[in-house]
Amino acid sequence: MTSAPPRQNLGSRARSLLRSALDEYADSPQAAGWLRHHLDRFDEPLRLAIAGKVKAGKSTLLNALVGEEIAATDAGECTRVVTWYSDGPSPRIVLHPREGEPRQLRTRRGEHGGLVVDLDGTPPETVDRLTVDWPSSGLRTTALIDTPGIASLTADAAGRAGEFLTPDEAPGQADAVLYLMRHLHAADARFLESFHDRHVARxxxxxxxxxxxxxxxxxxxxLDALLSARRIAERYRTDEKLSTLCQTVVAVAGLLALTGRTLRQDEYLALRGLAAVDRSVTEGLLLSADRFVTPPPSLSAALPDSVGAEVRAALLARLGVFGVRTSLSLLRQDPSTDAAALAAALVARSGLDELRTVLDTQFTERRDLLKARSALLAVELVVRREPRAGSRALAGEIEKVFAGAHEFAELRLLSALRSRTVTLSPEAREEAERLVGGAGSRTAVRLGLDPEADAGACRVAAVEALGRWRKRASSPLSDRATADACGVVVRSCEGMLVSLTSP
Structure with missing residues (x-):
């Protein structure tokens, strides 16, 4: 088997194709504007939309990712509008109506410093989107987009979410989607199928x-609730149907994550006060949310004045029963735990760190690939809607990129591996997924090494992996589909070796 030629940069090919299309359609204001918009998108932060059914916890998780309360978490009018959150020098909210000019809304903070968004009497159904600038390091590389609930009781809100995430024919405005679900219901599966990219990555x-x-x-x-949730997430990850519709499934307690990242001193002191109460009393309180706020007199009498009903209701709203129980357990295990240590422990237990790692490996590291995907879809749409003399050549170039770019070949193989359409042993399938970037695109991660492994260790592992997969690719026992799949893995190993030996 001959070595693969040096890889061409997918982002550069997509940019070049956009510029060629701009030259071809320079006399069409609508097409040129659309193409220029997608060319500009290459230099913007990654666009990550957060979607899911009503009450799935979208805004809460967005706030947890940012580390501040900037998205409304109640069922108010703002949750019925698509809202973009980006890093900016100062807080600013702009309303973009479906008709008319954008206008800036008043910016104000709530009691505890969070952002309060008020449509100022504008009916939500007349709003195209809100854009919120907020100074945040968490928004510098990724813009977060909060969407109305899928399958919302309000048909207009659900329609706006569907229109934004899965527009007819055109590529969506988001580069990637974080889809939240409490369990896998039929509506969740239908949405994932509708958002599933059947063309670009095959x-x-x-x-x-x-x-x-x-x-x-x-x-x-x-206390073991998250362990149960992680077992369910693991089962979903190995589900043959779901694994073809999303990269992975992660379990996260969004409320716990948010409160851990924004824990206040008064909340910490209230939790310490509860932790000092006899365990039998607090266990009696935590039998239900109602009982925690309005306990029977026998339990209420055992509580200090510092944790009265109003304080307990506030703790319940911020932490939930699980969060309160977890906090008390942590404080009792180590009475010297301060507010910062408790906050860090809550975040660690919430699953947020695992999610952020997944977002980094699956989306941030694949930024150019995701941007190129959006760009190629944009050019394809223009070519299809406004055919002209140069359209056939552009369409041919698009197909060449789809078929020839190794990044897309890796993605097609990932799908085939996860849907079990390629015949490999479980161990070989797991290694193949990793080598083509299923666990992350960094070389050390692909090779199953520590992320901080040096180039020498990576070269040794890459040479060993290349030898194994060349043998599989050339084995007379491999059918054509398996040999082709092994060939993709071989090219991935060769590409890693090239990158490790390049100056």
């Missing part, structure tokens, strides 16, 4: 990660 879930949100509620607030 049926690969390159741009979707699913989150088993509100994971603490699965175990009815028990």
């Amino acid at each position: 049926a690969t879930p390159v741009n979707t990660v699913a989150v088993l949100s509100r994971a603490d509620e699965i175990g009815v607030g028990r």
Whole structure:
């Protein structure tokens, strides 16, 4: 088997194709504007939309990712509008109506410093989107987009979410989607199927990660609730149908994550006060949310004045039963735990760190691929809607990129491996997924090494992997599909060796 030629940069090919299309359609204001918009998108932060059914915890998780309360979490009018959150020098909210000019809204903070968004009497159905600038390091590389609930009771809100995420024919405005679900219901599967990219990556879930949100509620607030949720997420990850619709599934307790990242001193002191109460009393309180706020007199009498009903209600709203129980357990295990240590422990237990790692490996590291995907779809749409003399050549170039770019070949193989359409042993399938970037695109991660492994260790591992997969590719026992799949892995190994030996 001959070595693969040096890889061409997919992002450069997509940019070049956009510029060629701009030259071809320079006399069409609509087409040229559309293409220029997608060329500009290459230099913008990654666009990550957060989607899911009503009450899936979208805004709560967005706030947890940012580390501040900037998205409305109640059922108010703002949750019925697509809202973009980007890093900016100062807080600013702009309303973009469906008709008319954008206008800036008043910016104000709530009691605890969070952003309050008020449509100022504008009916939500007349709003195209809100854009919110907020100074945040968490928004510098990724713009977050909060969407109305899928399958919303309000048909208009659900329609706006569908229109934004899965527009007819045109590529969506988001580069990637974080889809939240409490369990896998029929509506969730239908949405994932509708968002599934059947063309660019030939049926690969390159741009979707699913989150088993509100994971603490699965175990009815028990201390082992998140363990149960993680087992369910693992089962979903290996489900043959779901694995073809999203990259992976992660369990996250969004409320716990948000409160951990924004824990206040008064909340910490209230939790310390509860932790000092006899365990039998607090266990009696935590039998239900109602009982925690309005306990029977026998339990209420055992509580200090510092944790009265109003304080307990506030703790319940911020932490839920699971979060309160977890906090008390942590404080009792180590009475010297301060507010910062408690906050860090809550975040660690919430699953947020795992989700952020997944977003980094599946989306941030694949930024150029996701941007190129959007760009190629944009050019394809123009070519299809406004055919002209140069359209056939552009369409041919698009197909060449789809068929020839190794990044897309890797994605097609990932889909085939996860849907079990390629015959490999479980061990070989797991290694193949990793080598083509299923666990992340960094070389050390692909090779199964520590992420900080040096180039020498990576070269040794890459040479060993290349030898194994060349043998599989040339084995007379391999059918054509398996040999082709092994060939893709071989090219991935060769590409890693090239990158490791390049100056």
